[in-house]
Amino acid sequence: MKGIISTSVAIVTGLIVLIGYLFQIPILSDIRSLILDWAVILAAMMIFIGVLNLLSVNNTRVNNKEKGGFYSLVLIISLLVTLLIGLFLEPGHSVMNFIFYSIQLPVEKSLMALLAVTLLVASINLLRRQPNLFSVIFLGTTLLILLGTVPLPFGELPFVGDVLRPFIAQVLAASGARGILLGVALATLTTGLRVLFGADRPYGSK
């Protein structure tokens, strides 16, 4: 019974939003706006539930003295301290800005820097993992784009920087990317239709 109700709600809501989006019928547009407002409120509630889930999982890790439990403790303390500061001060307050710009942002940037090294190693390993023509083309293209983009001590490489790189980036890569995005868009359409037909039910019921 629960499954039938949730599936019916999903199908009716999906149809109203879809038709309200495509055609400007006043009553449907109003209902669509209302449903979207509800969705935004639900999404905000989900963030709250998600943070509780984050706290709960890390709290379990600390209580069970699991490996990495110390980091979970640091996470819990940081989360609670930030939450309390955020509740008592305004979001744009200098302390909040300090937490964001001096802790959160540098940590994320250092992870980005780490990713650059990780990707370099992964690229070297690519030929071992997938020794085929596509890997060679992938690595060759990456190298050419890098050579045409990075500032070199002896200046821009002739032909690579002004002809080859723009041709690869703006013609070959852009058309390939459009092809992939068109495929993704078509798949998105059929995925949406499967949800509308109740074939995909991402809310638990069979």
Place this chain on the structure above:
Amino acid sequence: MNWSALIAFLLVVGSAGLLLGFAILKRKTPPSFREIPAFIRLRQAIGRAVEDGSRLHFSLGRGDLISPQGAAGLAGLSALRRLADLTSTSDRTPIATSGEPSLTVLSQDVMQASFQEATGGSHFDASGARLTGLTPFSYASGALPTLRDEHISANILLGSFGVEAGLLADAAERQNSYLLAASDNLLGQAVLYASAQEPLIGEELYAVSEYVNHSPLHAASLKVQDILRYVLIITMLLGALLKLAGLL
């Protein structure tokens, strides 16, 4: 009359008609899609995980359900349901991580439904579905301990991932565990192509459910995608020819 809305409506209605038609007509014939080696190895990895009592880690990415990236999250949830059903006989339930709270709640719901159907309503450990972070890198770094410390033998990354997926792929490689990864994001796809053991490109992300476990509507949706692709190719070629002829 808004012509673009009308064309979009006809496209949606036409696709829906084709989807239902194929699902009804072809419901008894087995589908014949091209073999994708990654899916053969995925089935082997699932079998190994069930046999040796290790766990499956499923990561759903950061696709907000009320944004265009939501479809990737829905495709991931659909695949999670099928994989959770397949591993229901395993000693350990899969772990699902995500960087978007709505996906966390839905993955918990999906895994709970699968677990309770398989066990006849036993208590489900809700900590199997986890929100690991709300920004791209906090999500990736929060998921790393799961890959490292939870006896994971196979990782499946299906959803909307950006460059942060490279950190997850690297961790899976270090643990010597199986990794199948797909993203709807172009940057994510490029990073995963270089770093993942089994990268999927483009719309292959949305085909995982059908390849893992056949259902008539999923098979029909792949057929409809193929037809729409041909329609698109013909339309673009016609447009180019008309443009060359100076008629557009």
